[in-house]
Amino acid sequence: MQVLNRAHGALHYRVDGPDAAPVVVFANSLGTDLRLWDALLPLLPQGLRYLRYDKQGHGLSDLGQADSLQDHVDDAVALIRHVAQGPVVFVGLSIGGLIGQAVASQHPDLIRGLVLSNTAARLGTAQGWQDRIAAVRRDGLPAMADGVMQRWFGPDFRATSDLALWRNMLARTSAEGYVAACHALAGADQTQATAALDLPTAVIAGSEDGASPPDLVQATAALIKGASFDIIPGAGHLPCVETPVAHAAIIAPFLERHAR
Known part of the structure; x- marks a missing residue:
């Protein structure tokens, strides 16, 4: 386990791969920690350095304020500068994809390519996120976990015993960390900035x-010059968990072309 000390406290991260190799950064979804990528990483190209981390208020990272997307962008930028020797490929899922879009827009020198999975330039509405915040504060995360599992996973995965692990990860997330990230999502709209991006980008949706329904994800792909778009049949919101082989089949060739 490794820690980057930030003003808000500890930012937990992990690096796998050879020293001095090109870096690929992974940013997680709401309500998950860096274990999100466990099944995917062994399927990706060797000889790269894979950096993943826990957002503020998730996993083993401390929570400061983190109620704006910019707070998460600043953490990601600090981590990239701390670990990487040069520009990185940024792989972001859900809110992680919003973070990646913003980092690429604000710091184009740090990003050589983007993989945007199950995300969009804007996710949900401000009112929808305020309603989610109210529900978490009223009832707690365990009470809403079953509904979230319906949105995260397709029916085949929900029928497996592995579902309990992901339900537990969500339910045991810090409620304040979750609420802070919801505040960040409520105010996040990268539409104009993302439309100005001009770098290699792969966009992925789950059927x-x-x-993040496929039409929403595809609309964001259409904003970015030259972006590819793929839908993984049968996958829900977390294809790196549910269909890691199919997810890797899209990401691995992108990394071979753009990570080195």
């Missing part, structure tokens, strides 16, 4: 995604 069964109830959180």
Whole structure:
């Protein structure tokens, strides 16, 4: 386990791969920690350095304020500068994809390519996120976990015993960390900035995604010059968990072309 000390406290991260190799950064979804990528990483190209981390208020990272997207962008930039020797490929899922879009827009020198999975330039509405915040504060995360699982995963995965692990990860997330990230999502709209991006980008959706439906994800792909777009059949919101082989089949060739 490794820690980057930030003004808000500890930012937990992990690096896998050879020293001095090109870096690929992974940013997680709401309500998950860096274990999100466990099944995917062994399927990706060797000889790269894979950096993943826990957002503020998630996993083993401390929570400061982190109620704006910019707070998360600043953490990602600090981590990239701390670990990488040069520009990175940024792989972001859900809110992680919003973070990646903003980092690429604000710091183009740090990003050589983007993989945007199950995300969009804007996710949900401000009112929808305020309603989510109210529900978490009223009832707690365990009470809403079953509904979230319906949006995260397709029916085949929900029928497996592995579902309990992801339900527990969500339910045991810090409520304040979750609420802070919801505040960040409520105010996040990267539409104009993302439309100005001009770098290699792969955009991925899941056909069964109830959180970021394929049409929403495809609309963001259409904003970015030259971006590819793929839908993984049968996958929900977390294809790196549910269909890691299919997810890797899209990401691995992108990394071979753009990470080195």
